[in-house]
Amino acid sequence: MNENTYDVIVIGGGPAGLAAAVSARDAGAGVLLIEREARLGGILKQCIHDGFGLLRFGEKLSGPEYAEREIDELRKRNIPAKTLTFVTKIEKERGRFRVHAVSRDGVAVYETAALVLATGCRERTAKQVFIHGTRPSGIFTAGTAQHFTNLLGELPAKKCVILGSGDIGLIMARRLTLEGAQVLGVYEAKPTPSGLTRNLHQCLYDYDIPLYLSHTVTRVFGADRLEGVEIAEVDENMRPVEGTGRRVDCDALILSVGLIPENELAEGLGVEIDPKTKGPVCDGQCMTSVDGVFSCGNALHVNDLADYVSENAAAAGKAAAEYRRIGRKPARLNASEEFLYLVPQRLDLNRSNAGTTVYFRSRCDYNNARLVLSVDGKEVFSKRYAFLRPPEMERLELNFDALGLTERSDVRFTLELQGGKERAQ
Amino acid sequence: MDLRRINRKLKKQFGGRVSAALQDGCVVVSGALERWTDVVAACQTAAKKYSRTHVVNDIVCAEAVDAPMRLPAVNDDALEGASPDVLIIGGGISGASIARELTRWKLDILLVEKEPDVAMQASGRNDGEVHPGVDLGKGSLKHKYIRRGNHMFDKVCEDLNVEFRRVGQYVCFQDGWLRPVVYLYCLWRKYHDGIEDTELIGGEELRRREPYLDPGTKFAISNPSTGVVCPYGLTIAYAENAVENGAKVSLNTAVLGMELQDSKIVSVCTNRGTVFPRLVINAAGVFSEEIAKMAGDRFFSIHPRRGTNSILDKKAGAYLHSVASVINVKTQLRAHTKGGGVMRTAHGNLLAGPDAVETFEKENTETRPESIRVVFDKQKKTLTALSERDIITYFTGVRAPTFEEDFIIEQGRRTKNLIHCAGIQSPGLTTAPAVALDVAGMAVGLLSKEQAPEPNPQFNPVRRGVPTLRKMSDGERGALIRENPDYGVIVCRCEEVSKGEILDALRAPICVPTVDGVKKRVRPGMGRCQGGFCSPLVTKIIADFLGVPVSDVRKSSAASVITYGQTKGGEGGSAR
Structure with missing residues (x-):
């Protein structure tokens, strides 16, 4: 065997990649991890707030501490990790993958039987939410502002407006306040907050930072540095209502308006993408539509907690290590309109689905909902939820093997709403 | 020039509030109007397309009070006392290409640009199409330079190490009955205008080449010589090659005034000192009228016209290989642009736009939602797969047309040591290589009256550039x-x-x-x-x-601060 040949190559050294590499190694595979940044840990490196690890480690850790624990596991197993190494292309050849990567050492080609794509996600930007006006400095995505503040120790704002109540936006509202900046408010186009309830309390309410729902930023002002933003109310379709615009003077606009799974490498391999998750369509083993290509973490779908990312990635890593080329026998998992999405989107009946974790989000806020799993119209499982909120991802462990599924089975998840659709505040 | 007829028309349109008069060989339109759109309409009434007798707009318009020209923050004497042979005002594609062509001679060349970089206005804010030369009237300067310019691109871009691709252009028609008419039009373009390679292709052939174009397209004009280039990349390359060959480029340098003597510019005052050039070249884009005025040589007017382009994800770039647009017969004939289109840029993104909106604001490059809506509504008829969801960014540029809608490339009419390269709008990027050669020739001719410059033996047309790994x-x-x-x-x-x-x-x-x-x-x-x-x-x-x-470190200008200093420790710790 060539020294550049592996059983599993994991691309991405954030929480997903680290967990995938460790579990693949534990399942007996020869593993290589490739990370484009200089240090492992991914975005956790800049998440210096706590709240990580409650599920995985049973204690509250900061992002860097959480990452350190995962990196320690990698080191214990002597899993090779190439940092500052960037994958430029992947070729598929006779059922194997040739991964081309550049680093300070030049261009290398690594070969593997199975690939785990743990490439994370990126942030939606100002113009991707159609903010118009000038092009001044002072407009940052929350993650960029976090990078400046936490990794470079540089203050990016003195008096700012935050658009979007996603978790990073809420975290940055608190972070910038602690650094002495004034946060004028968090504006959210949706009628409900996008972040976790705990973050609303710990990051906004505790600091008296106002949250304005059904409002958005439509325009920015300032020729050099940002001087102000125009804020408008939005209608039920989230379109700005004419005549409601007003100017708020500020020197920074921080955006937390959505995360998009990064799947350029996956798409290059011809992996089918789910328009709902914007991540690959996968089965219970996290295998995508392309044999031998696995996806996990935020590249698969955007998670709320790093703990879920690690859990899901560990499953993907193990499955990648155990991957053998056998035919697939797919069964679709259908989800009704009330679901924003459900992952995995299908099962491979040629493999065990005895302990499959299903992740889902509801489309709206629901109170008193009953989740029903039916096979060919017959209810086989149900669970009650006092409330379901889109920002809070739910997970279920199900034994699909007990259901006697075939490729023709109509497997369907529905949400029965007793209390009707309700808007929570 | 039938002044009486113009004034009759103006009277009919504006009830005697404006009138036109012939002064020093220009049609000066004066009076007072409330709306800028009326000002433009009045001057357009007075103007004859492609005429060398220009309209000068002296109409007072209460609505159209533009902000003063944005000036650089710096004030020093870096250029004080400099006496270049040639002072070029403006670091757009015109100024940069002229500077480079002038470095073929042993001349002291100074280019000043008020912005912190070259290609900051129209040259950095357009779609990068290298036009084939259709729809331009014979006898116009646009027409004179476009074929020459287009032909020069392969060599110029190779020398300057700028990516250029001839991707072809398709002008799509959805009305089959128009085919015979358009066929005759193509023949006319081919033999009358010398656009040798233009041809008509059927819908099937078109879809074979571009499968994502609207299936309702019945036929299209194909112009294979159309190309794409990065417009600011080319401007930077020209400017860099000029510097490599000895020219000086001074950024953040605005021209504030001039001193004239005996119809000659003696000195040019800038925020970085007073310069004493032998010859001045006016390549100041939307401000070329102001520069002409400073030089005592205002014989034309600029009416700024904004246009917005959207850049889409490279994934959407897979929908198209070329430049494409759909013709709507009803709205097309009156417009001053072909109404935008879709194209794959030199960098592989899909681009949609631009629109065309008259404005009095020369430097207002704010984007507006309606510009994007107009372009997408129209271009979805060209490319069905076009979607706003693929947009990654958008930008607005301001064109600098004259009312005659033609370039002004000539020596000063009153001022002797001045050359104008003004009124440059689409297809100014395409014509730039050819125009630069002519302007450089003109400059050498003028300088030769005193002392003929020698060729620069060290001139190297090849720019090394940065490798693209x-x-x-x-x-x-x-x-x-x-x-x-x-x-x-x-x-x-x-x-x-x-x-x-x-x-x-x-x-x-x-x-x-x-x-x-x-x-x-x-x-x-x-x-x-x-x-x-x-x-x-x-x-x-x-x-x-x-x-x-x-x-x-700044984003762009001196005031475009990114961060305010260290949050803890170090200087500026208490950042408030």
């Missing part, structure tokens, strides 16, 4: 990384830009050590994440290169 084979790339390991450190993931390329851009003949300056040269931040990941890294690389704190 993502386009190389593994072998080539590996070899370069062995020479310089920084080429192996990817900073911008979307556009695959290495630290080595960024440092090369900073060490280039014209160093613009800002986030935007680096972005325009080697593209970090141009991709789908729009700098979300790389902008802190690029900022840090620039800071390290300059040996300054991160907070000293």
Whole structure:
């Protein structure tokens, strides 16, 4: 065997990649991890707030501490990790993958039987939410502002407006306040907050930072540095209502308006993408539509907690290590309109689905909902939820093997709403 | 020039509030109107398309009070007392290409640009189409230069190390009955205008070449000589090559006034000192009328026209290989642009636009939602797959047309040591290489009256430029990384830009050590994440290169502060 040949190559050294590499190694595979940044840990490196690890480690850790624990596991197993190494292309050849990567050492080609794509996600930007006006400095995505503040120790704002109540936006509202900046408010186009309830309390309410729902930023002002933003109310379709615009003077606009799974490498391999998750369509083993290509973490779908990312990635890593080329026998998992999405989107009946974790989000806020799993119209499982909120991802462990599924089975998840659709505040 | 007829028309339109008079060979329109659109309409009434007798707009318009020209923050005497042979005002494609062509002679050339970089206005804010030369009236300067300019692109771009591709253009028609008429039009273009390669192709052939174009397209005019180039990339390349050959480029330098004596410019006052040039070239874009006025040679007027383009994700670039637009017979005939189109840019993105909106604001490049809506509503008829969801960014530029809608490329009419390269709008990018040769020739001719310049024996037309590693084979790339390991450190993931390329851009003949300056040269931040990941890294690389704190690095202008200093410890710790 060539020294550049592996059983599993994991691309991405954030929480997903680290967990995938460790579990693949534990399942007996020869593993290589490739990370484009200089240090492992991914975005956790800049998440210096706590709240990580409650599920995985049973204690509250900061992002860097959480990452350190995962990196320690990698080191214990002597899993090779190439940092500052960037994958430029992947070729598929006779059922194997040739991964081309550049680093300070030049261009290398690594070969593997199975690939785990743990490439994370990126942030939606100002113009991707159609903010118009000038092009001044002072407009940052929350993650960029976090990078400046936490990794470079540089203050990016003195008096700012935050658009979007996603978790990073809420975290940055608190972070910038602690650094002495004034946060004028968090504006959210949706009628409900996008972040976790705990973050609303710990990051906004505790600091008296106002949250304005059904409002958005439509325009920015300032020729050099940002001087102000125009804020408008939005209608039920989230379109700005004419005549409601007003100017708020500020020197920074921080955006937390959505995360998009990064799947350029996956798409290059011809992996089918789910328009709902914007991540690959996968089965219970996290295998995508392309044999031998696995996806996990935020590249698969955007998670709320790093703990879920690690859990899901560990499953993907193990499955990648155990991957053998056998035919697939797919069964679709259908989800009704009330679901924003459900992952995995299908099962491979040629493999065990005895302990499959299903992740889902509801489309709206629901109170008193009953989740029903039916096979060919017959209810086989149900669970009650006092409330379901889109920002809070739910997970279920199900034994699909007990259901006697075939490729023709109509497997369907529905949400029965007793209390009707309700808007929570 | 039938002045009586013009005044009759003006009276009918505006009830005697404006009138036209012939003064010093120009049609001066004066009076008072409330709305800028009326001002434009009145001057258009007085103007004859492509005429050399220009309309000068002296109408007072209460609505149209433009903000004063934005001036650089710097005030020093860096240029005080300089006496260049040629002073070029304006660092757009015109000024930069003229500077480069002039370096073929042993001349002291100074180019001044008021912005912190070259290609900051129209030259950096257009779609980058290299036009084939259709729909231009014979006898116009646009027509005179366009075929020559188009032909020159292969060589110029090869020399200047700028990517250029002849991708072809399709003008699509959805009304089959128009085919015989358009066929005759094509023949006319071909034999009368010398556009040798224009031809008509059927819907089936079109869809074979471009499968995503609207299936309702019955036939199309194909213009294979149409190309795409990065417009600011070409401007920067011209300017850099000019500097490599001895020209001086002074950024953040605005012309504030001129002193004249005996119909000659004696001195030019700038925010960086007074300059004493032998010859001045006016390539000031939307401000070329102001420069002409300063030089005592105002014989034309500029009416700014804004246009907005949207850049879409490179994934959407797969929908199209060429430049395409759909013709709507009803609305087309009156418009001053072909109404935008869709194209795959030189960098592989899909681009949609531009629109065309009259404005009195020369420097207002704010984007507006309606511009994007208009373009997308129209262009979805060209390319069905076009979607706003794929937009990654958009930008507005302001064109600088005269009311005659033609270029002004001539010596001063009253002022002797002045050459105008004004009224440059579409297809000004295409014509630039040819226009630059002529303007340089004109300049040499004028200077020769005193003393003929000698050819510059050291002139090297080839610009080295920065290597683009993502386009190389593994072998080539590996070899370069062995020479310089920084080429192996990817900073911008979307556009695959290495630290080595960024440092090369900073060490280039014209160093613009800002986030935007680096972005325009080697593209970090141009991709789908729009700098979300790389902008802190690029900022840090620039800071390290300059040996300054991160907070000293700017996005673009001196006041475009990115960060305010260290949050803890260090100086500026208490940042408030």
